[in-house]
Amino acid sequence: MDSLLKRWWDEEEESDDDDLFVVGAILTGLKRKQSEKKFRGSLPGRHNVQRGIQGGHQRLYLDYFAPQPVYNNKHFRRRFRMSKSLFLRIAAALEAHDEYFRQRPNAVGALGGSPIQKAAAALKMLAYGVPADFLDEYVRLGESTIIECLQHFVRGVFDVFGEEYLRAPNVQDTQRLMAMNTARGFPGMLGSVDCMHWRWDKCPTAWKGMYTGHKEGPTMILEAVASHDLWIWHAFFGMPGSLNDINVLRRSALFDRLTSGTAPQLEYTVNGNKYTMGYYLADGIYPTWATFVKAFRNPQGNKKVHFTAAQEAARKDVERAFGVLQLWFAMIRGPARMWSKEDIWYIMQACVLLHNMIIEDEREDEDDFNYNQKGTVTKVLDPKDYEHRDPQLLEEFLKMHQEIEDKSTHEQLRNDLVEHLWAIHSSR
Incomplete structure (x- = not known):
C-alpha cells in the first residue's frame, strides 16, 4: 500500500495541486499511524491485574x-x-x-x-x-x-x-477576630499575612525562567492571611515564583472587599485615637500602608523593642499555619508532580479548605470574649448598616485606595500600638 501510494505520487507530480495535497495527507497519516504506540486494551496478551x-x-x-x-x-x-x-x-x-x-x-x-x-x-x-x-x-x-x-x-x-470554608470574614468572624486580637494587645488586627512557595517539579521547560525566583527550582506562590487559631481567611495561589511578596499583593484580591465597601466596617480606638480600617501584621518587605503594621527594623528604646518582639511573635501565626498545612498534607510539602496548573491550583485550594474544616471540627468551645477591654473600644458594622460604596465610581475607588496606602496613618497607628502595648506591659 505504501509503495503504491509513493508510485502514484511520482506519477502525479505534474497533476492538479488538490490531488497532490490528498496524496500527501494520506502518506503523512500512514507514517503517523506506524509511529503510534499500539494499545492492546483487553486483547489477549495484555496483562490485566485482578485487583479485587x-x-x-x-x-x-x-x-x-x-x-x-x-x-x-x-x-x-x-x-x-x-x-x-x-x-x-x-x-x-x-x-x-x-x-x-x-x-x-x-x-x-x-x-x-x-x-x-x-x-x-x-x-x-x-x-x-x-x-x-x-x-x-x-x-x-x-x-x-x-x-x-x-x-x-x-x-x-x-x-x-x-x-x-474559603470565605472572607463576615460580621461574626470579624467580631471574633477583633476580640481575640484585642486580648493579645492588637486591637483592630485581622490576622497576619505572608507568602509560601510550592515547588513545581513538572514545570515545562519554556516556563522555568518565569517560575524560578530566589527559591531553588520553579515554584508557585501562595499568599495567605491566618489568625491565631490557624484559620486561613485568605488564600491567593498560582503566581510565578519569580515574583516577590509585593508583586503578589498587587495582583491579589486581599483589599477588594474593602475598596468596594462590602467588608464589615470597623471602629476602634488605640491610645485615644480612632481608626476605621483593620490591619494585618506583615514583615519588612510589605509597603508602609495603613492596612499593615510592621516591626521596627532597628528598634531603639524599651517601648519599641517590646513592640517589635510582640509584633514578630504575633506575626508568626501565618508561619504556623503554613507549617501545620504542610504537616497535614505532605503533597504540598514536597514538589508538585502534576503537569496541569489547573490541577495544582485545585489541590492547593482543597488543602487550605480541608485545613479550615479540620480546625473547625477540632476547635474547643471558647469563653465569650470581652469586646470592650480596657483602653479600647471596638465596634463592627454590617455592610448593610452603612452606605454602600459604588465600586463603579472612580472617585470613590481612588479615595479608598489612598486611605489604604496612607503612610502617615501607618506611622500613627504603629506609634499608638507601641504606647498601647507598653501600657499593658507596665500594668502587669
Whole structure:
C-alpha cells in the first residue's frame, strides 16, 4: 500500500495541486499511524491485574468503619488527618455532588469503587504525598483511577465546601477576630499575612525562567492571611515564583472587599485615637500602608523593642499555619508532580479548605470574649448598616485606595500600638 501510494505520487507530480495535497495527507497519516504506540486494551496478551476492588472496600470498612473496627478513631485521625465523622461527611457530600463517587457497575456488571474507597485514596495521596500506584496494594484501585479520584476529589471539595470554608470574614468572624486580637494587645488586627512557595517539579521547560525566583527550582506562590487559631481567611495561589511578596499583593484580591465597601466596617480606638480600617501584621518587605503594621527594623528604646518582639511573635501565626498545612498534607510539602496548573491550583485550594474544616471540627468551645477591654473600644458594622460604596465610581475607588496606602496613618497607628502595648506591659 505504501509503495503504491509513493508510485502514484511520482506519477502525479505534474497533476492538479488538490490531488497532490490528498496524496500527501494520506502518506503523512500512514507514517503517523506506524509511529503510534499500539494499545492492546483487553486483547489477549495484555496483562490485566485482578485487583479485587470489592475486597479493597471490604478491607477498608473492616479496618475503620465497622461497628468494631481494627483501628480506633485515634488511628484514623492520625492516618487520614481528620476525624472519622468529618471524613464521612465529606464522602457523603461528594457522593451527592459528583456522580463519579457513586458506586456503579461497569460494562460486565461488576461494581466499581465505593465512595469511601475513592475518597480515602485521594485523601491518602494528599496526606502522604505518595505516588498513585503506591496505594494500589491497599485500596485496590489502579494508578489512573486513583489519579482520577484525586482530581474529582479536590474539585468536588472546592465546589461543595468552598463558599463556606474559603470565605472572607463576615460580621461574626470579624467580631471574633477583633476580640481575640484585642486580648493579645492588637486591637483592630485581622490576622497576619505572608507568602509560601510550592515547588513545581513538572514545570515545562519554556516556563522555568518565569517560575524560578530566589527559591531553588520553579515554584508557585501562595499568599495567605491566618489568625491565631490557624484559620486561613485568605488564600491567593498560582503566581510565578519569580515574583516577590509585593508583586503578589498587587495582583491579589486581599483589599477588594474593602475598596468596594462590602467588608464589615470597623471602629476602634488605640491610645485615644480612632481608626476605621483593620490591619494585618506583615514583615519588612510589605509597603508602609495603613492596612499593615510592621516591626521596627532597628528598634531603639524599651517601648519599641517590646513592640517589635510582640509584633514578630504575633506575626508568626501565618508561619504556623503554613507549617501545620504542610504537616497535614505532605503533597504540598514536597514538589508538585502534576503537569496541569489547573490541577495544582485545585489541590492547593482543597488543602487550605480541608485545613479550615479540620480546625473547625477540632476547635474547643471558647469563653465569650470581652469586646470592650480596657483602653479600647471596638465596634463592627454590617455592610448593610452603612452606605454602600459604588465600586463603579472612580472617585470613590481612588479615595479608598489612598486611605489604604496612607503612610502617615501607618506611622500613627504603629506609634499608638507601641504606647498601647507598653501600657499593658507596665500594668502587669
